[in-house]
Amino acid sequence: MSPERWSSGPGFLLSAVGAAVGLGNIWRFSAVLGANGGGAYLVPYLVAAFGLAVPMLVLELAVGRTLRSDVVSAFRSVDADYTALGWLVVGGVLLVLSYYLVLTGWVFGFLLSWLGGTGTTFATFTAGWLPVGYFVVATVLTGVVVARGVRGGIERLSNVVMPTVFALLLSLAVYAVTLPGWERALDFLVTPDLTVLADPGLWSAAVGQVFFSLSVGQGIMLTYGSYVDEGADLLRSSLLITVADIAAALLAGFVIFPIVFSFGLAPTLGTELAFTTLPAAFASMGIGRVVAVAFFGLLFFAALSSSVALLEVGVAAATNTTRLGRGRATLLLTAGVFLAGLPSALSYSPLELAVAGTPVLDLVDESVGTYALPVSAVLIALVFVHGADFDPVRDELGRLLPLVRYIIPPALVAVTGAKAAGVARPAWRLLVDGARDEPLALVATTVALAALGAVGWLLRARLSYPRRRGRG
Known part of the structure; x- marks a missing residue:
């Protein structure tokens, strides 16, 4: 049973929102929306958000x-x-974190660059070893926060960071209204072409984005739920x-697309937009340095x-299943995540570490990043709805139970x-073009099929075990 608790309801909500609002809301949402018809994409996105x-x-x-326990x-x-399935979920989360920290380090590096007035480009940035150094900084910062505990680390960070993120988003959105591309961006965002709703790829992208953005199916909310009071x-x-x-995702759209249309940029770009084309636009603005600092500041926070939420999933599991204390568990897992993420960091460095010509970071994103989350979500739903019958869980779900x-x-x-199978187009890619590289696609498909095989094993195993009932 977890001895830790959130100090208050608002503290829990800010921490949960902090876990949900991340890079996926700001550049990933805009990239997926831009690649999927603008305003039309909002229809399946909202359906997936509230229905799934x-x-x-x-x-x-x-x-x-109910269980007061880790994943x-x-x-x-x-x-x-x-x-073993619980450890599979945790392992997937930590692998996602390993390359997510690389991206976090990039954002931190760009923030410092614009703060210092140099305004680096991505080509210049990755030509040296700074990306690896900033990856180290992001990893250490994440570990320090988690080591300080639920109240003293995670909740305290969220109480400062989340109001700051929304304040920066609102400030940038107000500035975006003054740009010449504002009206075109507004039309792009809110005027749907409903004819594209018949495209299954659109719905696939929406479901993937919603689950990624809300941190659903990763065990984060299960872990955070163990710290929630009964009332x-x-x-x-x-x-x-x-x-x-x-709201964070839409605000980000109202920030990014006016800049995109004002400076003749492509609305379908993802990470390239954040690290290559938007910085070029910032350099052309009268107050570009201020806008860039605010943009990369909110991205970093x-x-x-x-990142803190992802690491907490692993630390909670380690402290509850071993004799390790929080500090030692955090140190060991942070070191493990660093080692796992180092090849991704080195793939965009002078070493240019790659597999079959594909940067390691892109390879991990296309395999683990794409498939770990939906597979984990399926496992959680099957085990805790079909495999168990806890009264408090069933009562809490109420009319939502048939959906789950x-x-x-x-x-x-x-x-x-x-x-x-390659039927649905990928929701996003990192720094490679939209074509599926064959070696990368082969690895991704193998991982996906193996994960789906685990789900099939679970369904078969359920026929052999009675469902566990209880009040938790």
């Missing part, structure tokens, strides 16, 4: 609060044979987290809060299978 993500949020929070212990509480309304909390997450039981797992399996 909110029920999963309630499920994870309810499981965490691994929660899986084991249903059946000892599911312990908290989890459905209300889930709705507030979702609304805040959507958002990325740091999400019958709709969400098949939807996620279908999306994952479509991506593995």
Whole structure:
């Protein structure tokens, strides 16, 4: 049973919003929206957010609060044979964190560059060893926050960072209204071409973005739920987290697309937009340095809060399943994440570490980054709805239970299978073009099929074990 708790309801909400609002809301949302028809994309995005993500949020929070345990212990509480599946979820989260910290380091480097007035370009930045150094800084900062605990580290950071992120977003949005491309951006964002809604790739991209953005299916909300007091309304909390997450994504769109259309940029770019084309636009602005500092500042704060949440999943599992204290567990896992992320960091450095010509970071993103989340979400839904029958969880879900039981797992399996088969276009790519490189696609498909095989094993295993019932 977890001895730690959030100090207050607002502290929990800010921390959960901090886990959800990250790089996915700011440049990933804009990239996916730009590549999927602008305003038309908002229709499946909102359907996926409130129809799929909110029920999963309630499920994870309810499981965490009911069992008062980490991801691994929660899986084991249903059946000892599911312990490995819990570690599979945690392992996927830590692998995602390993390259997410590389991106966080890049953002930090660009922030310092614009603060210093140099305004580096991505080509110049990655020509030296600074990206690796900033990766080290981002990793250490994340470890320090998590080592300080739930209240003293995670909640304290969120109480400062999240108001700052929204203040910067609002300030940049106000400035964006003054740009000549504002009206075109507004039309692009809010005027849907409903004819594209028949495209399954659009729905696939929306589901993937929503789950990525809201940190659903990664065990983050399950872990955070274990620190929530009994009196908290989890459905209300889930709705507030979702609304805040959507608001951050839309605000980011209202910041980025006026700049895109004002300076003749392509609205479909992702990471390249943040590190290559937007900095060029900043350099052309009268107050470009101020805008750049605000932009990279909010990116860094958002990325740091999400990195902390990802690491906390692993630390909570380690402290509850071993004799390690929080400090030592954080040190060991931070070191492990650093070693796992080092090849990704070196792939955009003078070493140019690659596999079959593909940078390691892109390879990890296309495999683990694309498939770990939906597979983990399916495992969580199947184990804690089909594999167990905890009264408090079922009561908390209420009318949402049929969605979690019958709709969400098949939807996620279908999306994952479509991506593995190459039917659905990828929601985003990092710094390579839109074509699927064959070696990269082969590895990604292999990982996806292996993960789907684990889901199939679980379904077969459920026929052999009775469902666990109880009040938790």
